[in-house]
Amino acid sequence: MGEDKKFSPLGEKSARIIAEIDKYSATNYSPYPFVVEKAEGPWLIDPEGNKALDFLSAYSAILSHRHPGIIKAVEDEMRHGSDLVSRALYSARFAEMVRAVTRLTGYDRVLPKSDGGSAADSAISGLLMHGHERGIKNPEVILTKDYFHGRTWIFASNALFDSDQSFRRLPRAQGIVVVDNTLEAIGKAINKNTVGMFLETHKGEGGPIFSKKEFLVGVKKLCDVHNLFLGLDEIQTGLGRCGYIMAWQEYGEEARPDFVTLGKALGGGIIPVSAVVGTEEFMKVYTPGSDGSTYGGYPIACAAAVAALKYIEEEDIPKKSRELGDYFVQKLRKEIPGIAVENRGLLIRVELKGVKTAEHVCQEMLLGKREPRIFMKHGHYDKEKDVAYTRIAPPPGAMTKELIDLAVENTIAPTLKNLK
Numbered sequence: 001m002g003e004d005k006k007f008s009p010l011g012e013k014s015a016r017i018i019a020e021i022d023k024y025s026a027t028n029y030s031p032y033p034f035v036v037e038k039a040e041g042p043w044l045i046d047p048e049g050n051k052a053l054d055f056l057s058a059y060s061a062i063l064s065h066r067h068p069g070i071i072k073a074v075e076d077e078m079r080h081g082s083d084l085v086s087r088a089l090y091s092a093r094f095a096e097m098v099r100a101v102t103r104l105t106g107y108d109r110v111l112p113k114s115d116g117g118s119a120a121d122s123a124i125s126g127l128l129m130h131g132h133e134r135g136i137k138n139p140e141v142i143l144t145k146d147y148f149h150g151r152t153w154i155f156a157s158n159a160l161f162d163s164d165q166s167f168r169r170l171p172r173a174q175g176i177v178v179v180d181n182t183l184e185a186i187g188k189a190i191n192k193n194t195v196g197m198f199l200e201t202h203k204g205e206g207g208p209i210f211s212k213k214e215f216l217v218g219v220k221k222l223c224d225v226h227n228l229f230l231g232l233d234e235i236q237t238g239l240g241r242c243g244y245i246m247a248w249q250e251y252g253e254e255a256r257p258d259f260v261t262l263g264k265a266l267g268g269g270i271i272p273v274s275a276v277v278g279t280e281e282f283m284k285v286y287t288p289g290s291d292g293s294t295y296g297g298y299p300i301a302c303a304a305a306v307a308a309l310k311y312i313e314e315e316d317i318p319k320k321s322r323e324l325g326d327y328f329v330q331k332l333r334k335e336i337p338g339i340a341v342e343n344r345g346l347l348i349r350v351e352l353k354g355v356k357t358a359e360h361v362c363q364e365m366l367l368g369k370r371e372p373r374i375f376m377k378h379g380h381y382d383k384e385k386d387v388a389y390t391r392i393a394p395p396p397g398a399m400t401k402e403l404i405d406l407a408v409e410n411t412i413a414p415t416l417k418n419l420k
């Protein structure tokens, strides 16, 4: 496969926009050369009118681009409600948001934030603060290898999955222990300083890698035996994408963590909304001043979240993701014999054997000659297995069997079959 071939922008206007961003933006991303001017349902549209199916969904955040119900709720709040109200006062929309989130998740309390990284960061602070309450001088939280919980210092400096990432040069934040993804390794790491664990139910950025029932239930048992808190990061996997409101629910109440982090789809792809959501016992650690944020839980964010949750429930997004995800995987297996794929709902892992990176393959689907164009982002390369991962995560609310057929038959299958 000609991995050196570079793909060009699809037109002059696109090229100008890309040149401007490349000149003035910080260089912390390396985007594919496709410019989005408009987004609608499952489609991304560039200034030249080229359309691409969005199979990344902003890292699983999008249910359907520009959903009219969520836009209306945000517009109504902006026109007739209020703008920024800090948590120094109460607001009616915040009441609606915490009511909806607790009802849907079965937890007691909600700590609102904006981006996923800061909710995950608050989760770690909560765990470490519990450690201090227990009289532990140097409390520890266990994470597992290949995690992704956002780019705050505590996570970036402890990250292990991608040796090419420059954030490994950061001085390492204390309080985190990173171990292998096995019950044995986790069990061994538990000591008198351990307060809890924080894991993704299924790893999104590091794979996707799907946890088995024995693993998650086993982790929960270890936590019970050693009196530790279990937090699960559902920022990518939650709110329907994996077929459940929270992906751990696939394994029943035995897997129920003490708290979850939610984000991404919680803002309906329109406003950044995230949260730590947990039991009374865990959440009581957040005393006044110990956490907070100016925009966390402000009325416009809450209006977006309430509308997004309403949409998820009314359209039964979990069921839709389960059915369409399974259909997608069957279709891939039928059209590409021997393909290695696994899914939970509409979070689908594709393994490309003997390919050093899936970047070129993904760019070809987006910028090559086939229609429909498809945007999916390459994942990381596993040296030991000689496998490049890529993830398919379409917007569940905008997907149909017809679109899946079209995408697999016309673009994905012909591109992947050509690899050999």
Ligand SMILES: Cc1ncc(COP(=O)(O)O)c(C=O)c1O
Pocket (backbone or CB within 6 Å): 059, 115, 116, 117, 118, 120, 148, 149, 150, 151, 200, 204, 205, 233, 234, 235, 236, 237, 263, 264
């Ligand atoms: C599981 C998980 N946690 C946290 C984050 C960070 O979210 P954000 O990019 O909104 O900070 C991500 C983002 O991909 C994620 O997948």
